[in-house]
Amino acid sequence: MPKFICVTGGVVSALGKGIATASIALLMKRRGFSVSPLKFDPYLNVDPGTMNPFQHGEVFVTDDGAETDLDLGHYERFLDEDLTRDNNVTAGQIYYSLIERERRGDFLGGTVQVVPHLTDEIKARVRKLALQGAQLVITEIGGTVGDIESLPFLEAVRQIWLEEKGRVAFVHMTLVPYIKTAGELKTKPTQHSVQKLREIGIQPDMILCRSDRKLSEETRDKIALFSNLPEESVIEALDVDVIYEIPLIFRREGVDDLILAKLGVVAPPPDLSDWEELVRVLKSLDEEVKIALCGKYVHLRDSYKSILEAFNHASFSNRVKVKLRFVDSEEVEREGAEVLLKGIHGLLVPGGFGQRGIEGKIAAIRYARENGIPFLGICLGMQVATIEFARNVLKMERANSTEFNPKTPHPVITILPEKKGVLYYGGTLRKGAYPARIKEGTLAHSIYGETEISERHRHRYEFNPEYLGAFEKGGMTASGLSPDGYLVEIMEIRDHPFFIGVQFHPEFKSRPMRVHPLFHAFVAAARKFKESA
Ligand code: GLN
Numbered sequence: 257m258p259k260f261i262c263v264t265g266g267v268v269s270a271l272g273k274g275i276a277t278a279s280i281a282l283l284m285k286r287r288g289f290s291v292s293p294l295k296f297d298p299y300l301n302v303d304p305g306t307m308n309p310f311q312h313g314e315v316f317v318t319d320d321g322a323e324t325d326l327d328l329g330h331y332e333r334f335l336d337e338d339l340t341r342d343n344n345v346t347a348g349q350i351y352y353s354l355i356e357r358e359r360r361g362d363f364l365g366g367t368v369q370v371v372p373h374l375t376d377e378i379k380a381r382v383r384k385l386a387l388q389g390a391q392l393v394i395t396e397i398g399g400t401v402g403d404i405e406s407l408p409f410l411e412a413v414r415q416i417w418l419e420e421k422g423r424v425a426f427v428h429m430t431l432v433p434y435i436k437t438a439g440e441l442k443t444k445p446t447q448h449s450v451q452k453l454r455e456i457g458i459q460p461d462m463i464l465c466r467s468d469r470k471l472s473e474e475t476r477d478k479i480a481l482f483s484n485l486p487e488e489s490v491i492e493a494l495d496v497d498v499i500y501e502i503p504l505i506f507r508r509e510g511v512d513d514l515i516l517a518k519l520g521v522v523a524p525p526p527d528l529s530d531w532e533e534l535v536r537v538l539k540s541l542d543e544e545v546k547i548a549l550c551g552k553y554v555h556l557r558d559s560y561k562s563i564l565e566a567f568n569h570a571s572f573s574n575r576v577k578v579k580l581r582f583v584d585s586e587e588v589e590r591e592g593a594e595v596l597l598k599g600i601h602g603l604l605v606p607g608g609f610g611q612r613g614i615e616g617k618i619a620a621i622r623y624a625r626e627n628g629i630p631f632l633g634i635c636l637g638m639q640v641a642t643i644e645f646a647r648n649v650l651k652m653e654r655a656n657s658t659e660f661n662p663k664t665p666h667p668v669i670t671i672l673p674e675k676k677g678v679l680y681y682g683g684t685l686r687k688g689a690y691p692a693r694i695k696e697g698t699l700a701h702s703i704y705g706e707t708e709i710s711e712r713h714r715h716r717y718e719f720n721p722e723y724l725g726a727f728e729k730g731g732m733t734a735s736g737l738s739p740d741g742y743l744v745e746i747m748e749i750r751d752h753p754f755f756i757g758v759q760f761h762p763e764f765k766s767r768p769m770r771v772h773p774l775f776h777a778f779v780a781a782a783r784k785f786k787e788s789a
Contacts, residue, residue, distance in 0.1 A: 258386035259519045260424045262413045263396045264458075266449025267431040271466045272502075274327030276429055276493065277396040278334035279503040283512040284392050285335055286526030292390030293331040294382060295324070295344045297398040298405040302348040305685075313558030317714045317764055318343075321688025326561045327396065329764065333565060334503070336767050342388070345381045347405060350374060370408050378412035401428070402452045414457045425518040427511075428453060428460035429493070432467040432475065441467060441475050447482040459484060461518045462511070464493045489514060500568075500768060501535045504528060534572055534768055541577040545782040547602040550620045552613045554582035563606055563634070566766035570779040573771040578779055583620065585613030593623035601789070602630040602782030605637030607714070607761060611660045618644045630754035630781035632774060635715050638757025639669045642719060642732070642747055650730045659717050670720045672743075686713045690738065690760070692745040698735035699748045699756055703777040709736070711745070711760035719744035719759065754781035 261280060265273045277293060285291045297304075304312045305323035316329040322341030332339055354377055358368050385393045395413060399406045417424040430446040446463065453460060463483050465471060471479075471492045480487040491509045496502060506512065507528060516523060547567070553559035567578040583596050593616075597603065603624040605617050617637070621644045624631040633641040639657055646655035646668045654661075657669035694700045694707045701707065721742065724734055736746030736758070749755040758774065766772035 257423060258390060259392050259521070260382065260386075260413075260416055260420060261392060261394045261427060261515060261519075262416075262424065263394065263427045263429065264401055264410070264453065264460075265397075265399070265429045266401045266452065267445040269400050271429050271431055272493075272499075273396055273398075273429050274325075274330045275334075275499050275502055276427075276464055276506075277327070277394055278330040279506050280427070280511065280515065281331060281394050282334040282503045282531075283507060283526055284394070284515075286528060287512060287516070287523040289391045289523070290389060291335065291392045291394060292385040292388065293328075293335070293339070293343055294385055294393060294395045295327045295331075295398060296378070296381075296395060296406075296409050297325055297344065297346040298403065298409060299346060299398075300348045300351065300405075301346060302352055303344075303346060309553050309556060309559040313556065314561045315714070316562065317687060317712045317761060319689040319710075319712060323687065323714070325398070326558065327398075329562050329565070330499075332764075333767050336769065342381070342384060345378075347408070350377050350381070350408075353377065371411060374408050375412040375415060378409055379416055382412070382416060401449050401456075407456070410453075410456050410458060417458070422520055425462070425515045426453075426458055426460045427462045427464060427515070429464040429466060432465045432471065432479070434468055441469065441471060443475055443478045443482070446479055450483045454484075461485070462489045462491060462514055464491045464511075466493050466495075468495050470494070498535055498538045498568075500531060500538065503531060504535060530769055537572055537575065538568065541571060541575065543575075543783075544577045544579045545601045545779060545786050546579050546581055546599060547604060547779070547782055548581045548583045548597055548600045548620070549604050549606065550583040550585050550588065550597075550617055551606045552585055552608050552610075554584050557582075560606055562761075562763035562766070563604070566763040566772055566775040567779070569766045569768050569771035570775040572768065573776050574779045574783065576779065576783050578782075585616035585620065588616030588620050589613070593619040596620075597623050597629075600629060601786040602632070602778060604632045604778070605634065605640060607635035607637065609636070609659075614640060614660055618647070622648055625749065625752060625755060628753055628785070630778060630785055631752075631756070632778045633757030634763065635713075635759060635761055638747060638759050639717060639719070641755075641757040642668050642727070645727065645730070645732050645749070646723070649732075650726055652726075657717055666723070668720050668723050669717050671716060672718050672720075685716050686718075688712060690743075690745075692736045692760075693739055694736045694746070695733070698733060699754065700735035700746045703756075703773050705773070711758070711762060712764045713760045715759065719747065753785065754778065 263277045281291045303323045314326045315323045320340045324344035397409045476490045479490045571578045617640045646652045652666040655666035656664035658667045734744045747757045762772045762774045
């Protein structure tokens with residue numbers, strides 16, 4: 257019989273519920289269960305694909321091409337498993353499918369309602385994962401208890417609890433703020449949020465208390481009393497520097513034991529020795545390499561979540577700390593690359609959409625190319641690197657992507673013919689996993705150590721194959737192509753120590769224990785550059 261764990265949050269958003277959910281999932285996996293996480297996002301957008309990074313942060317792409325919430329990235333990294341579109345469901349999707357069914361006449365003239373129709377649809381999405389073989393489905397409900405839009409989701413998991421007697425555990429995460437003027441931690445917001453949950457009919461089995469300092473005995477007792485829980489079910493979740501420490505802390509606090517006891521199952525203790533090693537190493541690194549990340553959303557760290565994590569993985573694999581310098585590409589336009597990039601050992605230009613900051617990225621890439629600084633370009637970063645090369649090496653002065661200048665005389669990046677004319681916004685992107693072939697004897701080949709790869713994409717524009725001859729002659733090689741040889745997936749400069757751009761997003765496939773080879777090699781090259789400087 258499948259079992260269910262449901263994670264909710266209270267008081268404020270951005271408490272790290274996603275990481276908590278991922279940590280519980282990891283602990284359960286290590287205790288021998290097949291685990292499937294499910295993130296419910298209560299907003300009405302169908303997916304985050306067209307949402308502004310300012311509001312949403314990174315869009316995480318799965319192998320099957322779903323544009324998902326960034327929590328899916330945490331789940332994949334912690335579980336070291338590939339997830340699918342079934343692991344992230346939005347209210348928009350639920351309503352959409354319900355309304356489609358209504359239009360088709362599936363309800364035979366009946367009134368379609370939030371309860372039971374919407375809630376049934378939500379429950380079906382949870383049970384789908386159990387039907388796919390998961391012994392444990394861990395549901396995380398986005399947003400905060402008390403939000404109007406999350407009510408149907410809470411009602412649905414309450415019903416699951418009713419129907420699956422004894423096979424459901426509720427975990428509630430809250431904030432216990434420290435009030436400076438009073439000199440103490442305050443439990444009232446937690447009390448209120450638990451009350452809210454109980455009003456809906458959900459009695460949490462555990463409270464995870466986020467706080468920046470230790471909970472006193474008294475604080476714990478108070479939260480336990482008001483939450484109707486034994487004291488050991490009030491868990492302290494202190495702030496940490498390394499997110500990979502959370503599962504270890506949860507283990508010490510007995511989170512997995514409490515959940516299993518609630519679900520009435522016994523399982524051997526988890527082996528977390530590799531995670532202990534990971535955390536020990538990440539906390540003790542002192543040698544540093546400086547890598548600049550030059551993009552448009554550098555003040556919003558969430559927009560580059562997977563890249564930041566991939567660098568953590570490469571820090572671990574290289575045993576060197578990556579110190580990131582966030583460089584705003586528009587600032588490069590104003591102040592010049594030299595001023596902002598001086599002293600770096602590597603440059604990464606990430607993916608992105610739209611014209612803003614492009615010229616700054618071009619200047620930054622030129623600086624890296626001319627100074628032999630290791631460069632990794634991801635998606636837009638790769639496209640811009642080819643524009644820079646076309647302009648400054650191949651002397652095609654007004655070379656550009658048709659995304660930024662539809663009238664450029666040298667459209668080195670463009671929409672390839674078979675994609676033209678598709679107007680459905682958000683529907684024309686190449687998304688998800690595609691295979692590629694790597695040419696032997698190239699930098700890409702030495703990095704991957706193999707010739708067949710599969711990587712995740714999310715873009716509309718491609719390198720224009722008409723220009724390939726000119727690039728090859730000028731010193732930039734297409735070292736990775738689609739199996740039919742048509743699409744350029746990797747570009748590299750032959751006479752540069754490490755200059756590589758990829759049309760895909762390697763960051764989505766990097767894992768703590770299985771760093772992505774491109775990130776590993778890039779950080780290794782940065783260290784070499786540092787040592788030779
Ligand atoms: N804007 C570019 C395109 O659509 C790059 C997208 C990206 O970097 N993800 O092709």
